[in-house]
Amino acid sequence: MYTIPKGTKDVLCEDAYKWHYVEKTAKETAAKFGFREIRTPVFEHTELFLRGVGETTDIVTKEMYTFLDKGNRSITLKPEGTAGVARAFVGGVQQNGTLPYKMYYITPVFRYERPQAGRLREHHQFGVELYGSESPLADVEVISLAKSLFDELGLKDLTLNINSIGCSACRANYNAALKKYLGERLGEMCKECQSRFEKNPLRILDCKEEKCKEITANAPKVIDFLCDDCKSHFEGLKAGLDAVGIEYKVNPQIVRGLDYYTKTVFEFVSNAIGAQGTVCGGGRYDKLVEEVGGKPTPAVGFGMGLERLLIVLESQSLIDGVEKETVDYYLASIGENALEFNLRLAAKLRAKGKSVEFDLMNKSVKAQMKYANKIEAKSVIVVGDDEISSRKVRIKNMQTGEETETDIDSI
Numbered sequence: 035m036y037t038i039p040k041g042t043k044d045v046l047c048e049d050a051y052k053w054h055y056v057e058k059t060a061k062e063t064a065a066k067f068g069f070r071e072i073r074t075p076v077f078e079h080t081e082l083f084l085r086g087v088g089e090t091t092d093i094v095t096k097e098m099y100t101f102l103d104k105g106n107r108s109i110t111l112k113p114e115g116t117a118g119v120a121r122a123f124v125g126g127v128q129q130n131g132t133l134p135y136k137m138y139y140i141t142p143v144f145r146y147e148r149p150q151a152g153r154l155r156e157h158h159q160f161g162v163e164l165y166g167s168e169s170p171l172a173d174v175e176v177i178s179l180a181k182s183l184f185d186e187l188g189l190k191d192l193t194l195n196i197n198s199i200g201c202s203a204c205r206a207n208y209n210a211a212l213k214k215y216l217g218e219r220l221g222e223m224c225k226e227c228q229s230r231f232e233k234n235p236l237r238i239l240d241c242k243e244e245k246c247k248e249i250t251a252n253a254p255k256v257i258d259f260l261c262d263d264c265k266s267h268f269e270g271l272k273a274g275l276d277a278v279g280i281e282y283k284v285n286p287q288i289v290r291g292l293d294y295y296t297k298t299v300f301e302f303v304s305n306a307i308g309a310q311g312t313v314c315g316g317g318r319y320d321k322l323v324e325e326v327g328g329k330p331t332p333a334v335g336f337g338m339g340l341e342r343l344l345i346v347l348e349s350q351s352l353i354d355g356v357e358k359e360t361v362d363y364y365l366a367s368i369g370e371n372a373l374e375f376n377l378r379l380a381a382k383l384r385a386k387g388k389s390v391e392f393d394l395m396n397k398s399v400k401a402q403m404k405y406a407n408k409i410e411a412k413s414v415i416v417v418g419d420d421e422i423s424s425r426k427v428r429i430k431n432m433q434t435g436e437e438t439e440t441d442i443d444s445i
């Protein structure tokens with residue numbers, strides 16, 4: 035027997051309905067905001083992620099699935115959804131597209147991480163991307179979309195944390211102050227942070243090592259270094275969220291794990307599932323499109339972890355009421371004639387849009403009924419020689435137990 039690769043999961047047929055429910059709700063919510071689906075490859079040239087995600091991020095330094103293909107090209111399985119979308123936008127949309135361009139995706143994501151509850155090596159994200167608008171109202175739209183989805187699913191106990199990490203101008207002032215603070219404590223920090231210090235000091239704020247976290251807890255906050263433009267953008271975001279009645283906390287600690295963020299960053303955190311509580315992370319990335327070779331295009335979006343979302347939904351018993359995927363009719367057969375009859379009846383019912391199963395295992399009638407119960411068929415029709423000659427059958431509603439007699443030809 036083969037074992038499944040570490041950090042990956044199968045979704046078995048019994049559970050697929052939960053995924054379909056979440057995916058369908060996500061797609062419908064995206065449509066309400068005028069976002070359309072975009073699909074990009076599962077793998078890209080490694081270079082795209084080095085540029086897009088950033089060479090000093092955890093994702094690029096530790097987590098990517100990178101390999102040489104048979105043509106000796108360096109290929110990487112997507113470790114996040116945004117860089118591929120930006121590449122597709124630049125190559126396929128930017129020339130003739132009208133802005134804003136609003137996209138969503140549902141995609142597998144691959145990261146070589148230490149697997150634990152809510153942390154996998156292959157996980158799935160629902161993500162949205164809004165390209166072309168600088169307005170803080172675009173940020174509000176994206177956050178509202180996530181919030182609407184959570185509301186539609188019935189989620190409780192979610193906190194929205196927001197912050198602004200400014201533009202490159204504010205970042206220059208901030209980096210100087212941060213380096214001054216960290217410089218005096220560099221010896222106490224982990225090796226990686228020591229190397230981040232010169233290349234990308236902001237990244238140190240995202241370090242997961244305890245000793246580094248202790249040090250950064252009292253570091254200067256980027257929000258205190260915003261230029262006038264970034265400040266008023268952040269004010270616009272807060273005013274917009276207030277206007278639509280979305281509650282938030284300003285949390286100056288969040289910087290997010292990808293280098294492409296500018297101005298707004300945000301997270302929805304669930305208090306229901308402990309350490310891996312961040313269900314959705316996003317923000318603005320006004321430089322990314324340029325970074326991957328396009329014309330300057332402001333952008334904002336988020337990525338939502340679907341496994342984590344499902345963990346929260348299950349912990350709040352919000353999946354219990356979701357309808358399972360079952361057949362409309364199970365046709366039980368008594369004898370050879372009935373089986374052949376049911377074969378034809380199934381075809382007829384399917385042509386009318388019904389879902390139908392009948393016995394393929396030569397089971398006894400009792401075993402067929404047991405099976406119909408097990409698969410939770412909505413109705414069962416038992417067909418034997420009597421039913422065929424009288425052309426009358428009884429349809430049993432499996433939920434209520436009620437039976438109704440009907441003409442075979444009028445089913």
Ligand code: ATP
Pocket residue numbers: 114145147152153154155156157158159290291310312313314315316337338339340341342
């Ligand atoms: P974390 O801080 O938990 O590692 P992150 O900052 O790396 O999260 P993002 O890159 O913003 O996360 O990804 C968006 C969302 O995808 C996260 O909020 C989370 O819900 C989900 N996610 C990220 N990594 C994993 C993983 N390894 N397994 C399952 N879900 C994940």
Ligand code: MG
Pocket residue numbers: 291
């Ligand atoms: Mg991570």
